[in-house]
Amino acid sequence: MTSLSLAGGPAASVKADALVVGVAKGAKGLVLVHPAEEIGKALGKGFVAAVAGLGATGKAEEVTPVTNLGAKGPGLVVLVGLGQEPAKGTAYDDEALRRAAGAAVRALAGTRKVAVALPARNADAVRAIGEGAVLGGYAFTTFRSASAGDHKPPVEEVVVVVADPKDKSTKAALRRADVVSRAVMLTRDLVNTPPSHLHPAELAEIARAESSKAGVSVEVLDEKALRKGGYGGILGVGQGSAAPPRLVHLSYKGGRGSKTKVALVGKGITFDSGGLSLKPPQAMEEMKMDMGGAAAVIATMRAVAELGLKVDVEAWIPMAENMPSGAAIRPSDVLAMRSGMRVEVTNTDAEGRLILADAIARAAEDKPDVILDIATLTGAQLVALGARTTGVMSNDDDLRAEVVDAAGRAGEPSWPMPLPPELRKGLDSDIADIVNSGPREGGMLTAGIFLKEFVPDGVRWAHLDIAGPAYNSADGYGYTPHGGTGAGVRTFVQFLEDQQ
Ligand code: BES
Ligand code: MN
Ligand code: ZN
Numbered sequence: 001m002t003s004l005s006l007a008g009g010p011a012a013s014v015k016a017d018a019l020v021v022g023v024a025k026g027a028k029g030l031v032l033v034h035p036a037e038e039i040g041k042a043l044g045k046g047f048v049a050a051v052a053g054l055g056a057t058g059k060a061e062e063v064t065p066v067t068n069l070g071a072k073g074p075g076l077v078v079l080v081g082l083g084q085e086p087a088k089g090t091a092y093d094d095e096a097l098r099r100a101a102g103a104a105v106r107a108l109a110g111t112r113k114v115a116v117a118l119p120a121r122n123a124d125a126v127r128a129i130g131e132g133a134v135l136g137g138y139a140f141t142t143f144r145s146a147s148a149g150d151h152k153p154p155v156e157e158v159v160v161v162v163a164d165p166k167d168k169s170t171k172a173a174l175r176r177a178d179v180v181s182r183a184v185m186l187t188r189d190l191v192n193t194p195p196s197h198l199h200p201a202e203l204a205e206i207a208r209a210e211s212s213k214a215g216v217s218v219e220v221l222d223e224k225a226l227r228k229g230g231y232g233g234i235l236g237v238g239q240g241s242a243a244p245p246r247l248v249h250l251s252y253k254g255g256r257g258s259k260t261k262v263a264l265v266g267k268g269i270t271f272d273s274g275g276l277s278l279k280p281p282q283a284m285e286e287m288k289m290d291m292g293g294a295a296a297v298i299a300t301m302r303a304v305a306e307l308g309l310k311v312d313v314e315a316w317i318p319m320a321e322n323m324p325s326g327a328a329i330r331p332s333d334v335l336a337m338r339s340g341m342r343v344e345v346t347n348t349d350a351e352g353r354l355i356l357a358d359a360i361a362r363a364a365e366d367k368p369d370v371i372l373d374i375a376t377l378t379g380a381q382l383v384a385l386g387a388r389t390t391g392v393m394s395n396d397d398d399l400r401a402e403v404v405d406a407a408g409r410a411g412e413p414s415w416p417m418p419l420p421p422e423l424r425k426g427l428d429s430d431i432a433d434i435v436n437s438g439p440r441e442g443g444m445l446t447a448g449i450f451l452k453e454f455v456p457d458g459v460r461w462a463h464l465d466i467a468g469p470a471y472n473s474a475d476g477y478g479y480t481p482h483g484g485t486g487a488g489v490r491t492f493v494q495f496l497e498d499q500q
Helices: 036-043 047-053 094-107 123-136 168-192 200-214 223-229 232-238 287-307 352-365 379-385 397-410 421-427 443-452 489-498
Strands: 003-008 018-026 029-033 063-067 076-084 113-117 157-162 217-221 246-253 261-266 268-272 312-322 334-336 342-344 370-375 390-394 414-416 460-465
Touching: 003 123, 003 168, 018 036, 018 094, 029 036, 029 047, 036 047, 036 076, 047 063, 063 094, 076 094, 094 113, 094 123, 113 123, 123 157, 123 168, 168 200, 168 287, 168 489, 200 217, 200 246, 200 268, 200 287, 200 312, 217 223, 223 232, 223 246, 232 312, 232 334, 232 352, 246 287, 246 352, 261 287, 261 352, 261 489, 268 287, 268 352, 287 312, 287 370, 287 489, 312 352, 352 370, 352 443, 370 489, 379 390, 379 443, 390 397, 390 443, 397 414, 397 460, 397 489, 421 443, 443 460
Parallel strands: 003 157, 018 076, 018 113, 113 157, 261 312, 261 370, 268 312, 370 460, 390 414
Antiparallel strands: 018 029, 063 076, 217 246, 246 312, 334 342, 390 460
């Protein structure tokens, strides 16, 4: 895993195999972004014209490697685009820095040590540059033989160049970047791990190990405990699989007068075949990612404990494998849920809401102020918002705005979505309290309406649908690789920091 440290300037004197500096699109063409002008000076007058001649335009995330032609400093200088130069009096936004650092480090795979000299004007910028650089260095290598193919090893060491590496807030920002990016990478690893190697019991054991190391207490409910507790949703979804379901409870007490008690819930379907309402092969291919919500919650709890946030957080993480078999739930089966409600299962592929409903009901029993759930819940999320933007729904307008705002500050795209009450009738059942699957139109919102039925009045709740954002099916970009992205972790850590 890429390590992260600080160094003072001048950038060219930092010992590294490559030095990353910024360029941007100025009013009159390519410009060097501070502290890149130091390098420009060292390399001579014609430098900007020369790199423009190489094709550098300053476009966001554009990477142009140049050799320093024997001048002092690292032999390789990498120019990374920051996009349009900001107007006088404004600065590059943190997400532009995060993406540029990520794009450069991603392109530098195969290099051992990289110094990143981007405009680190304050602690937030240092944090963004650090996060982007480490996350850009991520690679999932667990199942790859070293000898196979020509995959370059990820960058081992990132040094962020700052004005004063001894400054307290700079050091704190770097530490936060380290904790948060390791949490994001844990989430990516879990999402990328194939379902052959990550059944519910194994995911629960990883949650136990990661939590106890960090000082988060753990309780794992196995199938026997689930039966005793009346968790009909989790048991129903899990009953078709040879690998039994689990419910993991993590508890972190930040104490010292935290205002808000928060509960986190994350969907942990280790593989979603659809069950008897079987998915077509194409739609099944990426369904190892259906535990992206669970992974984000496990990693968030570790980060919160490592950062010692002054909040109380309880996490309830339902885990099951959705498989067809002679023991599987059938369309038209009725499940008795933890909350006492009875659900007619009209589509076994709408399984996420069934396990979440039990976990949300359990979380609510402890009377938290806020419940946040996160789930790769609907294909409709992708239709509505595309692959990168999380849909945020809530029973409370202020809470929804707080979550969207926290996501924005963390650099995770999200958008507020409604829960139109008239959609409830699409879930009416002929014989039970509710069905689990409604009409196609507004499918993301209907899933939210279903979950809302399990949130008691007076509890503020928000639901994040990360079906698209959890997994990048396309090529990598910025600090985001192909595959598991770690979506949700930075939003949750930011939201919980805000509660202190
Ligand atoms: N895990 C899927 C949702 C999903 C789809 C996540 C694509 C990521 C990418 C979920 O369990 C599911 O199958 N939802 C159904 C619900 C429908 C049956 C009401 C869907 O979206 O088609
Ligand atoms: Mn499904
Ligand atoms: Zn699913």
